[in-house]
Amino acid sequence: MTGRREFFAELDSDARGSVKFGDASAVEIKGVGSVIFTTKAGEHRLLTGVYYIPALRNSIISLGQLDENGSRVLIEHGVLRIWDRQGRLLAKVPRGGNRLYVLDVQVAQPVCLAVRRDDEAWQWHERFGHLHFEALKRLSAKEMVRGLPCLDHMEQFCDICVITKQRRLPFPQQASFRAKERLELVHGDLCGPVTPATPGGRRYFLLLVDDLSRYMWVMILGSKGEAADAIRRAQVGVEAESGRKLRVLRTDNGGEFTAAEFASYCADEGIQRHYSAPYSPQQNDVVERRNQTVVGMARALLKQRGMPAVFWGEAVLTAVYILNRSPTKALDGRTAYEAWHGRKPVVSHLRVFGCLAFAKELGHIGKLDDRSTPGVFIGYAEGSKAYRILNPKTQRVRTARDVVFNEGRGWQWDKAVDDGSTPTYDDFIVEYVHFKEAGGATSSSSPGTPTPAPKTTSTPVPATPTAPQLATPHTPAPAVTTPGSSSSAPAHAEHNPTKFASPLTHDEERIDGYYGGEPLRYRTMEDLLGDQPVPGLVPRDLEAQLQLACEDGEPRSFAEAERDA
Structure with a gap:
């Protein structure tokens, strides 16, 4: 805990609380955030869960919190030593005259990528979805991939990493069982609903992980009901x-x-x-960890060039593509791609997601017509050595091989082309929506700070096919929205806070997300419907159908579901 606001690289000012001391006095917590400090070797280390308490005159580090996060603490012969989870020495502090251990910490700020994009190491850091430098060093030093230059860069954090990759306490370090063959055990998890939906109306993604190779497959889905068919297609x-x-x-x-x-x-x-036990995602920890990693990298990919949040589906697909070619602790000296395919992956074709791309025109063009069209790089084409390029003006996605990239610049979605130094921080949200009347809950909102209603965007976007696929879709189509159109939320959502209801009685049979001990919050019927009429249904009929959807138990057959309709 500290009283120095300037120490924080990232601070959540909405967090509130109090801390009591030994003399029964209490001080107010005005926020929780992360502080970056520099080691003697010049590397960055991140200290998370730091309380901002303006009343404090001195900063205090909790040894118990370090122990909870997996650090090793040893006090011996008047010297305090702290190691991180990888066994690297973080601090060595001699005991002071008043029996206190005073640590002189050099606080650092995250590196601004806008001024470091010409550096080769930072460029590969962006190409690999903000993979940390230690992993990039292992990839090149152990020759785990082909096409990656030798990188020997000290571990540092950039501004995008600090914003997008914060986590809570880790899962257990290692599972008790490990498969001996490919497809002997596959882990699966469905993540969503995600706000906003993709241009094609998809709000979920299904992640499958092979236990032996840690190779991943991802499918973007429109509803939970598509998960079974997606698994069947993936299995084949x-x-x-x-x-x-x-x-x-x-x-x-x-x-x-x-x-x-x-x-x-x-x-x-x-x-x-x-099956994992209710409220025990640690029993399916392999895919839960990968889910966290995929979502964190997808956020970083979107923010590094200011991509709108509606492109989260493209970012998730690209994140899985990159992570399959990245090192993992579960494999010694190999990537998941090599463990599955039996050969080293080539990474020389990787480019910065969201950067400006110029695709060559190959059709019938005039002598004086432009030979290329500017667009935005949004991923890698499946089954071909080509890139997927979005043209925001025509709202089309094309697959092209002859592309020239300007990785230091991105598309300015509300103007023209920007240098990428001021990204827009629109984020996508993974949420669960339930209703007030379901389960008989009529009490007031559950504890916690209400989250504001998600913002909508009128950005030109590509359409996405509705059928689930193992990778990015191939056939583009015009999007529904136009550059001049705008989508605004109801007036009550802009001025009134979001209303929440108490949790349902049997949520352990439905909830498949990991909340990390945080209380669940459910939106009320009034907050979802608002003042606008529901086409084709009166609110009472809609409420009855939603009540039926939230009842305990799933229909065992189509006939049973048809009877309940």
């Missing part, structure tokens, strides 16, 4: 590619995974089903 593809049969699928107890029809399909295919 990976079994044909590997020549092996899927043996065990481990998921949580979400209704999309426990439906009777999907259970019958798994039984017919000889697939064993393993």
Whole structure:
């Protein structure tokens, strides 16, 4: 805890509380954030969960909190030593005259990427979705990939990393079981709903992770009901590619995974089903960790060039593509791509997500016409050595091989072209929506600070096909919105705070997200419907249908679901 506001690299001013001292006095907490300090070698280290208490005159570090975060603390012969989780010495402090250990810390600020983009190491840091420098060094030193130059850069944090990659306490370090063959065990998890939806109306993504190789597959979905079909398609593809049969699928107890029809399909295919216990995501920790990593990298990819949040689907697909070619602690000296395919991946084609790209025109063009069209790089084409380029003016996505990149610049979505030094920090939100009347909850809002209603955007975006795929879609189509159109939330959402209701009674059978001990908050019916009429339904009829959807138990067949409709 500290009273110095200038120490913080990132601060959440909404967090409130109080701290009591030994003399029964209390001081008020005005925020929680992260502080970056520099080691003697010049490397950056991040101290998270730091309380901002303006009344404090001296800064205090809790040894108990360091121990909870996995650091090692040793006091011996009048010297205090602190190691991080990787066994690297962070601090060595001699005991003072008053039996206190006073640590002189050099506070640092995150590196601004706008002034470092000409540096080769920082450029590869962006290309790899803000992968930390220690991992980049291992990739090049151990020759785990092809096409990556030798990088020997000290560990430092950039401004995008600090904003997008904050986490809470880690899961257990290692699982007790590890598969011996590919597809012996596959972990699956559904993340969402995500706000805002993609241009194609998708709000979920399904992540599958092979336990042995840690190779990942991701599918962007429009609803939870598409998860079972997406798993079937993924199974056919990976079994044909590997020549092996899927043996065990481990998921949580979400209704999309426990439906009777999907259970019958798994039984017919000889697939064993393993489920994690309610409120115990640690039992499916492999995919839960990867979910955190994917979402954190997707945020960084969007923010590094100011991409609108509606492109979170493209960012998630690109993040999985990069992470499959990145080192992981579960594999010694290999990437997930090599563990699955048996060969080292090539990374020389990687480019900065969201950067300005000029795709060559290959059709019939005049002598004086432009030979290339400016656009935005939004990912890698599946099954071909090409890039996916978005033209924001025509709202089209094209697959092109002949592309010239300007990785230091990005598209200015409200003007023209910008140098990327002032990214817009619109973020996407993963949320769960429930209703006041379901389960008989009629009490006031649950504890916690209400979150504001998500902002909408009128940015030109590409349309996305509705069918789930294993990678980015190929056939583009015009988007519904136009550059001049605007989408505004209802007036009550702009002026009134979001209303929340108490949790439902049997949420352990539905909730498949990891909340890290935080209280769940559910939006009320009035907050969702607002003052606008619902087309084709009166609020009472809609409420009855939502009540039916939130009842305990999933329909066991289509006929049962049709009867309940």
